[in-house]
Amino acid sequence: MLLARPSIEPNECLVSYLIRISEKNGFKHIGHLLRHAGLAWKNNRVPVHQILTGEFDLTVYLLQLGLTSCSSKIEPIFHSFQHVIDTPYLLVKYPKVCPDCIEEFGFCRFEWSLLPYLACVRHGKLLIDMHSGTGKRLNWYRRYLNKFDDDTDVTNSLSNIVPSEAIKLSQYIEALLNGRNGVTCPEILQGLELRESLSIIHFIAHYRSRLLGGSFQPLSMANSELAQHYQYVWAMLENWPDAYFKFLNQYLENPMSNKGVGGLHKHFRDLYESLHRQNENKGIARVKVEFDHYIENYWPSVLESKRITRIQLTIRERNVVSKKEAAKILNCHPDRVDKLVQQQKLTPRVFEGKKHYSREQVEGLAIQISSNWTMDEACEALQLTRYQLKQLLDAGILHTLQRPDTFNRDWVIDKLQCQELIACLCQKARKRTSPLGALSLASMQRRGYSIVRLVLAMQAEHIEFGYSHDVDHPLSCKQFTDFAFK
Ligand SMILES: [Zn+2]
Incomplete structure (x- = not known):
């Protein structure tokens, strides 16, 4: 039986609770405490990870120690991390703590055992998991909750500046754990579960590490190092998707291999396949949407619109x-x-x-x-005066692709439509010899037929006309002659 039997706090980490009991009762570490309770593991080891995940049931041992059983708050969260498409990184390997909180509240919070929980939101400081002098990790087998193995106190280092992203990430995680009331987070994370958000964060951190030539191994990283990675990712998420595009753009400068474009292919293909594989994860699906946008916008035609299997970048030229x-x-x-x-x-x-x-x-x-005409080019080809051309354009008989306005001075005249109009008039021209007394274009104009009225009448076949081909000006309006009223 124990001398001191503290009860567990609502937000307390189960393993840290064991450390607290162990400390209060003078055990060397939690291994000795649990051996006392009947756990016969070799070398007084304890299944720390399984206790944190809730896989290992402590109830019987706690009863043995005269303590009421308690449930792990982390268990349901962990169960949502079982799917293969999720990040495997949720829990820390080594403990991290806020010494100020331990001092003030006397226990360790369970969210500290979550990898992305970087800083204490109450004290605004990074959690401590490493001795600043010796570089030794804080461990689960320590004798005192607030001391390293060498009996030095766990204290906050003054030089430890906390990036605001680390605080925001911790606040976000705490809000998610507490039932997502008032979760303020980057838009891309809105409505996602912790596992989905964390999948995005780790996905980006992983690819960024690769870009820099390293690898992302969050479990072995110290909290301060991890904070640098998460800080970068959080800032990217806050400037989504621009910052993500900028990130993808860095691949251009850092192809995966010295093969140049080959390395670039590999980068994007790899990213794409990874995104595709994890598409069931809502978080990853959101990253994929922007990745697809990026490829469509900056590397168009490398993705087949419907059946996307592999990315084939064939051009080095920027799109x-x-x-x-x-x-x-x-x-x-x-x-x-x-x-x-x-x-x-x-x-x-x-x-x-x-x-x-x-x-x-x-x-x-x-x-x-x-490939179309300016005003001068149209006049030359159609053998019209500028005035006549303008009349045909204003009447809508000839089409424009661009008219002068406040934004530009130039006309762009639809060449193809002009060609079609002339071809159509040629077909309507009479095939037999011209009747006596047929009139010239100039005579028609003297009789009140403006160029517009004349062309409309020709199109409607209200008047007959002949056609004499001009080799030098095959589109010339002057090819139409010998007008006669029906
Ligand atoms: Zn604190």
Whole structure:
């Protein structure tokens, strides 16, 4: 029987509770306490991890010690982490504590045993899991709740600056554990369960470590090191998806291998496959949505729209261009690019705080402009005066792709439609010889037939006309002659 039998606190970590009982009753560590209670594990070891997860039932041992049994609060959370698509990293390997809390409340909170719980939200300090002088880890077999093995006190180091992201992450986790009342978090995490959020966090941390040439091994990391990783990820989530795009963009500078594009392929393919595999996880699915956006926007045509199996990046050329590059492709002044945006002919994509343009769209526009007519080119081809051309355009008989307005001075005349109109009139031209007394174009105009009225009458076949082919000007309106009223 024990001398002191403290009862467990509502938010107390079960293993730390054992340390507390052990300390109060003068045991060397929890292994000795549980051996006293009848647990016969080799070398006085204790199934710490299984106690934390709730897999190991302590009830019988606690009863043996004269303590009322208690349930682990972490158990239901752990059970939601059983699915293979979730992150395997939830619980710490080594304990971490807030010495101020132990001093003030006398026990360790169970959320401290969660890997992403980095800082005490009450005291605004990073949790301690390592001796700042010796580098030795705090462990579950320590004699005193608030002391390292060498009997030095666990204290907060003054130099330990807490990143605000670490506090926010801990607040977020605490809110989730307490039934998600008033969870403030980045938008991308809203409505997700802890396991789903943590999957996102670990997914990004893993790929970032790979980008930097290392690997992400959260279980063996000290809390302060882990905080740096989580801090980065949290900041990315707060600036989602721009920061994520920026992150993906770093692959361009750091291909996975010295094979260049080959390494780049591997990066994206790997990321993609990983995202695809874990698509059932709601958190990962949200990352995938933005990954797909990124690929569509910056590497279009590498994904087959319906059946996406593998990413094949075949071009090194960037698929987004800056304003300057766009102006160069369009052979115009950069200001003109802004005007094309106002005309909704170009869609800017904001990326890294700057506007970018799709190369495909810019090139498409350049082709459209160069393959159609300016006013002068149309006059020359159709053999019309500027005045006549303008009349046909105003009447809607000839089509424009662009009219001068506040955004631009130039006309872009639809060449194809002009060609079709001339071809159509050619078909309507009479096949037999012209009747006597047929009139010329000029005579028709003298009789009150403006070019508009004339073309409308020709189209409607209200008048007859002949056609004489002009080899040099195959689209010339002057090819139509010998007008006659029906
Ligand atoms: Zn604290």
